[in-house]
Amino acid sequence: MTAPQADAVACRLRDARRVAVLGGAGLSAGSGIPTFRGGGDSLWSRFDPMRLATPEAWQADPALVWAWYRWRMALVAAAVPNAGHRAIAALAAHVALRVVTQNVDDLHERAGSRDVVHVHGRLGALRCADCSELHAAALAPLVPADVPERLPPERCTRCGGAVRPGVVWFGEALADEAWDAAVAAMACDVLLVVGTSGQVQPAASLARIAASRGAWVVEINPERGGLSGDADLHWPVPADEALPAVVDALGGA
Ligand code: OAD
Numbered sequence: 001m002t003a004p005q006a007d008a009v010a011c012r013l014r015d016a017r018r019v020a021v022l023g024g025a026g027l028s029a030g031s032g033i034p035t036f037r038g039g040g041d042s043l044w045s046r047f048d049p050m051r052l053a054t055p056e057a058w059q060a061d062p063a064l065v066w067a068w069y070r071w072r073m074a075l076v077a078a079a080v081p082n083a084g085h086r087a088i089a090a091l092a093a094h095v096a097l098r099v100v101t102q103n104v105d106d107l108h109e110r111a112g113s114r115d116v117v118h119v120h121g122r123l124g125a126l127r128c129a130d131c132s133e134l135h136a137a138a139l140a141p142l143v144p145a146d147v148p149e150r151l152p153p154e155r156c157t158r159c160g161g162a163v164r165p166g167v168v169w170f171g172e173a174l175a176d177e178a179w180d181a182a183v184a185a186m187a188c189d190v191l192l193v194v195g196t197s198g199q200v201q202p203a204a205s206l207a208r209i210a211a212s213r214g215a216w217v218v219e220i221n222p223e224r225g226g227l228s229g230d231a232d233l234h235w236p237v238p239a240d241e242a243l244p245a246v247v248d249a250l251g252g253a
Contacts, residue, residue: 002249005218005235006242009192010249012216013095016189021088022206023101023108026195026221030082030240031107033075037197038223054170058129062162063150069165071147073123076105084194085111087243094250098185102196102203104167117181119174119203125166128156135163174202186210193219194239198226207231 013019025035036043051057052068089112091097099108100117106124108116126135133156153162168174183206191210198204207230211217219231220242228234235242 002245003235003237003242005233005237006245006249008233009190009218009235009246012190012218013091013246013250016095018098018188019091019095019190019192020098020100020185020188020210020215021192021194022186022196022203022210023088023099023103023194024196025103027084027101027239028079028082028103028105028107029195030084030238031079033079033105033107035195035197037199049170053167055172058164058169061150062129062164063152066153066162066164067148067151069123069167070151072104073165076107076123079105079107081107081111082240084239084243085113087240087247089113090247091243091250094247095190098188100182100185100206102200104165117178117185119168119178119182119206121165121167121175121178123165123167126154126163127166128159128161129153129164130161131156131159133158182206183209186215187213188215191215191217192243193217193221193227193231194243195221196225196227197223198228 029035034041034043052065058065085107088099088108099113100119101108102120104118104120104123127133156163186206186209188210191207193207204226207217207227211230217231218233218235219228220235220239222236222238224234
């Protein structure tokens, strides 16, 4: 028997011309990637974002910042997409779907989703901090155990500058291209808000943009958060449970 929420979402999806997902760290939690907020091993309860995720932190101690991001890259490399990522990829067979994520991992792509908009960048999109030259990730493998204390950043083959992760740090603007694509995706009939606390702007404003354009918004998250007020339906279950149920209700992949 499917959950009534799965049937309700599937019913909306059947009538939708355009569908979007706005995802966050909770989507990758089922793959063992820690979320940023919340208890347990959440990143911002263990680490100080001001020392690790700002341009000032990079200026002050690039080896400290690089070590932390190399550790996060190792966590992602060791992880595999979960049933939530796979269900989102499968949904694209049923509906015209755009995926907008705040996540910097590549688990949607590895699950088979195409054209994923990463509003906060991607861990693997390495670039020179000085000349912005892009770098292919040919990094020595790192075991995702403890965070190494310091690792000197790789050097840019073009100008010799330090290579940084391609993520958006606190205090930095989002890339125009990604933001424009995300806003365009919010012109949808149904928005699935999955696994985000809705604490970080401007990404969190995307749900309201979709709602103001008439989208029906469902929030899939065990907890209520900053975007619950924008949702027509709050479905309090993990993403890797809810999303496969929606695909089942639609008639399978
Ligand atoms: P958060 O860590 O703020 O929130 C994660 C959300 O996922 C919470 O609301 C949890 O209740 C929910 N959650 C946990 N497990 C879940 C599961 N299995 N299924 C569904 N939901 C689950 O992560 P984000 O909202 O993505 O920014 O954080 C936004 C931004 O803050 C990140 O992109 C990052 C961070 O600072 C940058 O790095 C720029």
